[in-house]
Amino acid sequence: MSALRAVLVGAGPMGRAWAETIRGHPDVRLVCWVDLVVDRVVQGVQELRLGDVAADDDLLAALDRHAPDFVVDVSVPGAHHEVTAACLDRRVAVLGEKPMAATLEEARDLVERSERSVTLFVVSQNRRYNQGLVAFRGLLAEELGELGQLNVEFYRAPHFGGFRDEMDSPLLVDMAIHAFDAARYLSGSDPLSVSCSELNPPWSWYRGAASAVADFELDNGAHFSYQGSWCAAGHETSWDGSWRAVAARGSALWDGTTDPVAELLPGDDGSTRTVRAGPASIPGPGIAGSLADFVDALRKDRTPMGECHDNIKSLAMVSAALESSRTGRRVRLDSGR
Numbered sequence: 001m002s003a004l005r006a007v008l009v010g011a012g013p014m015g016r017a018w019a020e021t022i023r024g025h026p027d028v029r030l031v032c033w034v035d036l037v038v039d040r041v042v043q044g045v046q047e048l049r050l051g052d053v054a055a056d057d058d059l060l061a062a063l064d065r066h067a068p069d070f071v072v073d074v075s076v077p078g079a080h081h082e083v084t085a086a087c088l089d090r091r092v093a094v095l096g097e098k099p100m101a102a103t104l105e106e107a108r109d110l111v112e113r114s115e116r117s118v119t120l121f122v123v124s125q126n127r128r129y130n131q132g133l134v135a136f137r138g139l140l141a142e143e144l145g146e147l148g149q150l151n152v153e154f155y156r157a158p159h160f161g162g163f164r165d166e167m168d169s170p171l172l173v174d175m176a177i178h179a180f181d182a183a184r185y186l187s188g189s190d191p192l193s194v195s196c197s198e199l200n201p202p203w204s205w206y207r208g209a210a211s212a213v214a215d216f217e218l219d220n221g222a223h224f225s226y227q228g229s230w231c232a233a234g235h236e237t238s239w240d241g242s243w244r245a246v247a248a249r250g251s252a253l254w255d256g257t258t259d260p261v262a263e264l265l266p267g268d269d270g271s272t273r274t275v276r277a278g279p280a281s282i283p284g285p286g287i288a289g290s291l292a293d294f295v296d297a298l299r300k301d302r303t304p305m306g307e308c309h310d311n312i313k314s315l316a317m318v319s320a321a322l323e324s325s326r327t328g329r330r331v332r333l334d335s336g337r
Ligand SMILES: NC(=O)c1ccc[n+]([C@@H]2O[C@H](COP(=O)([O-])OP(=O)(O)OC[C@H]3O[C@@H](n4cnc5c(N)ncnc54)[C@H](O)[C@@H]3O)[C@@H](O)[C@H]2O)c1
Pocket: 009, 010, 011, 012, 013, 014, 015, 034, 035, 036, 037, 040, 059, 074, 075, 076, 077, 079, 082, 083, 097, 098, 099, 126
């Protein structure tokens, strides 16, 4: 069986990470790398020593010339719709970076194109391929019983420079989707409604709202609360945040770095049982896991994590949180479609 042929779109820092990840997959061959600024591709091919990978600045020409089995879209969010639509309309499967598209309307259109063309479209939510997150999910499912509250705190103080500093809602639009998607994954539930407020503290170096608090009502009756800031110096959390699940049989914590741990109700002898979850099994870490899952799904004609019908629900959480923040009202979600 010959390796699957991939075309990569986007040669920014994340595109480079994907180029190296694709090279590391034994069943995939990167045949072409496309960027509007082709010099970035040429430089990337040289510096990463990718050998005979073709460089192009025209996606449609590259699709015709190289007939790939799939495209990995790591372009800017504003180009995700254009790139993915072009591929799906030619029945070329797509593994795209988050967010699925710049708006929910564009994302809905891509889901329809995936259906119409009967072509797989998956969004890589690389945090789902984190041994700690998977282990935390296992702890919730196996030990804790009915979930009441799921909380995450995300507090960091990065100075990115560039587009994030100029966005209206940098935290909600560029970062919170990781936690929102993880909450759906951990709880096995989808949100029904959200109340959200954004703020930009006086000391913030961002133009738009760098901090947010959101409360989601989930369809299993539990609530998921998110508290985050990108201008919170001191006692920073991990990039995965710091989680607490409160459930019928006890509570569990995961700080994003060490093993998740649960404290369970006193047993017959009156003592509290502590359960520490070891690293879970994953197809690979981060984007390597996304790629491995996607390739296996293509080979076996099955549905992987992040398939567009499911992933749009995470984008819908961002969209509804933004609407709530702007209107000051609780917003109902319409299951993402
Ligand atoms: N999952 C994560 O942890 C994570 C981390 C960083 C970035 N990302 C995502 O990865 C994507 C890229 O991020 P980045 O930081 O590399 O961005 P970037 O802006 O540095 O690079 C994007 C590249 O895409 C190219 N491009 C834009 N439109 C194009 C088009 N229509 N056709 C071909 N090329 C096009 C640009 O010229 C640029 O070189 C974004 O969607 C971002 O949200 C995800």
